Amino acid sequence: MFGAAYLTEKKEGRLMEKFYGVLEKSPLFDNIKVDEYKVLMTCINGNIRKFSSDDYVFLAGSQISYVGIVLSGTVEIIKENPAGARLIMDVLGPANIFGEGIVCTKARIAPVSVRVKEAAQILFIPFERIIRTCGNACNFHFQLIQNMMMILGEKNFRMNSKIELLMLKGMREKLATYLIHESQKNNSRSFDIVLNRNELAEYLNVSRTTMSRELGRMKDEGLLDYYQNSFKILDLDTLKECLMV
Known part of the structure; x- marks a missing residue:
């Protein structure tokens, strides 16, 4: 990842609590109680990184193993052709998720780039921690899997709508x-x-x-x-x- 600023574990814990209200609005955490977030973050090994405007979270062609949730700021999903012409596929603000369609493929190679439009803080979650339950048999892991399936369905619907618009x-x-x-x-x-x-x-x-x-x-x-x-x-x-x- 480009331009990311890493946080200490102690600071990250306090910062994570600050964004619980944003996470509540994220479809990935639907039907999961706020009082479960602290345990949840430990189970899924989530971590927050800061980005400045114009930083790239990742470039097209990168191999991706995580999903990102925008906590503050905005990011753009962009597609660039060899000549450098740019097509904005989507603009995401707080509570929106990205990377979910990439990590569900076999190769996990990004066909798009993610660029920070306005200085952002992003929560990154390893995809394997979402789709596999932990040894503690936490109930919210099953909910995460169900939520991820719903997100992928919604993403497919949005992509079809974007294709129709471009046509x-x-x-x-x-x-x-x-x-x-x-x-x-x-x-x-x-x-x-x-x-x-x-x-x-x-x-x-x-x-x-x-x-x-x-x-x-x-x-x-x-x-x-x-x-x-x-x-x-x-x-x-x-x-x-x-x-x-």
């Missing part, structure tokens, strides 16, 4: 699909996105100039309003009609 040919179709999804995720027609304009263009795999021009047209037509990373959908019905073209 859309029209710029307006892509923007409408993305913005409607973000609105549904936030349960509001007014929402903030984590991507800036360059990152949004990379996520949609489009030209930033063309994308910005189309956003301007959609604003002029009264479909939406925006300022920097804040968006408001003004005409949801017409925006949905963009998907039927």
Whole structure:
């Protein structure tokens, strides 16, 4: 791992307790009681590492044997071609997990890179400690395995949704699909996105100039309003009609 700062065992224990509230929101710890976390962390040998902005957690081609849970900050999952063009696959904030799809393969070779967008603290858990029960027969190990299966299913669903988004040919179709999804995720027609304009263009795999021009047209037509990373959908019905073209 690149740029990681390691913590002493004593400091790590105190820091881990600080993030119990974040871990509660992680799907990997669904249905596991907070008062079990201290024992759980010992069983699964979890450890926290700090990263600065622009650090790489790992690069494509690396062999991975752990999953990571973002405790603070944000990370980007990115795919780069030989020419250096970058496609943002996902942006993950606190409580989100990454690496789970890689460690479940035979070779465990990462097809993507993980880059720190905003200074982050990440909990790393050896995958073997998740899928194998310990000698103490802790009940939460069985729950971890069940949770991991659910996470893998959800990841597959999200990847299919991303593929469908990338397959859309029209710029307006892509923007409408993305913005409607973000609105549904936030349960509001007014929402903030984590991507800036360059990152949004990379996520949609489009030209930033063309994308910005189309956003301007959609604003002029009264479909939406925006300022920097804040968006408001003004005409949801017409925006949905963009998907039927």
